[in-house]
Amino acid sequence: IELKSKIAQFEFENPLMNASGVWCENAEKLDEMKNSSSGSFVTKSATPQLREGNPSPRYVEVPLGSINSMGLPNLGFDFYLNYSLKFQEENPGKINFLSIAGMSMEDNLEMLHKLNDSDFKGLTELNLSCPNVPGKPQIGYDFEATEKILEKAFEFFKKPLGVKLPPYFDFAHFDEMAEILNQFPLAYVNCINSVGNGLYIDTENESVVIKPKDGFGGIGGAYVKPTALANVRAFYTRLNKNIKIIGCGGVESGKDVFEHLLCGAEMVQIGTHLARNGVQVFDKILTELSEIMNQKGYNSIDEFRGKLKSL
Ligand SMILES: O=C(O)c1[nH]c(=O)[nH]c(=O)c1Cl
Numbered sequence: 001i002e003l004k005s006k007i008a009q010f011e012f013e014n015p016l017m018n019a020s021g022v023w024c025e026n027a028e029k030l031d032e033m034k035n036s037s038s039g040s041f042v043t044k045s046a047t048p049q050l051r052e053g054n055p056s057p058r059y060v061e062v063p064l065g066s067i068n069s070m071g072l073p074n075l076g077f078d079f080y081l082n083y084s085l086k087f088q089e090e091n092p093g094k095i096n097f098l099s100i101a102g103m104s105m106e107d108n109l110e111m112l113h114k115l116n117d118s119d120f121k122g123l124t125e126l127n128l129s130c131p132n133v134p135g136k137p138q139i140g141y142d143f144e145a146t147e148k149i150l151e152k153a154f155e156f157f158k159k160p161l162g163v164k165l166p167p168y169f170d171f172a173h174f175d176e177m178a179e180i181l182n183q184f185p186l187a188y189v190n191c192i193n194s195v196g197n198g199l200y201i202d203t204e205n206e207s208v209v210i211k212p213k214d215g216f217g218g219i220g221g222a223y224v225k226p227t228a229l230a231n232v233r234a235f236y237t238r239l240n241k242n243i244k245i246i247g248c249g250g251v252e253s254g255k256d257v258f259e260h261l262l263c264g265a266e267m268v269q270i271g272t273h274l275a276r277n278g279v280q281v282f283d284k285i286l287t288e289l290s291e292i293m294n295q296k297g298y299n300s301i302d303e304f305r306g307k308l309k310s311l
Pocket residue numbers: 021045068069070071072073101127129130131132133193194218
């Protein structure tokens with residue numbers, strides 16, 4: 001059966017990839033991702049310079065998912081650009097996604113200029129939704145700031161660009177965000193980033209479980225699947241069709257992937273479940289997805305993508 005997905009001029013042999021931030025911070029992890037059976041991979045959101053990030057513990061697995069306040073630890077933009085250039089050189093015709101999360105408009109524009117002027121052939125993901133840098137509100141929750149950075153970016157950036165969005169919870173916000181995004185020739189929109197500033201409590205110790213921000217952190221995993229599916233569906237039904245949707249949130253099985261695809265996702269990312277179990281999750285989930293498609297008599301994803309029925 002056919003598991004192909006397409007974004008911009010690229011075709012991927014299957015819709016699965018990692019979520020930025022998971023299994024992609026350094027060369028060792030990125031090598032495991034590129035050698036896995038995922039359809040593609042994305043690098044950890046980069047800042048212009050290397051960042052240590054927040055004090056540990058800053059990522060904790062909890063029964064129904066994860067909580068994190070990493071604080072954008074990364075090896076710096078040049079590392080991820082060089083890794084990507086080497087990857088495309090060693091794997092002709094293959095490309096990866098490169099994520100950036102500047103701490104300011106200037107940082108983001110600087111990194112976009114470098115990418116534009118480089119030989120990078122892949123897709124760039126502008127992360128508008130990091131919830132864990134103290135004092136930095138998420139751009140994705142500031143509609144004016146979102147419009148401004150996209151206006152500035154598209155004045156010069158000529159390569160495929162996507163945005164990583166936080167979850168929204170109100171139809172007025174879906175409508176307002178979609179109206180902004182539809183103004184720009186985006187390759188894709190990635191929904192969702194972690195559900196920001198949740199709190200997980202260890203009742204034995206009567207304490208929080210992560211050190212930064214008095215224990216407040218982004219929530220991922222099974223907890224967030226209904227919100228992730230809703231955001232994928234909301235933007236799939238509102239954005240013009242050449243802006244694809246990447247679905248991210250709560251994926252642990254082929255069934256979860258099937259749900260994201262029904263909502264309209266073109267690619268589906270795995271974060272918490274990958275962090276917990278490693279890159280063999282891609283083999284497992286591809287097998288499960290294939291079984292579901294066989295049982296339902298689907299030969300390709302296009303036969304059901306986006307076809308979620310209302311009652
Ligand atoms: O704390 C982080 O590094 C982080 N953590 C997240 O859950 N989402 C993000 O986009 C980022 Cl940048």
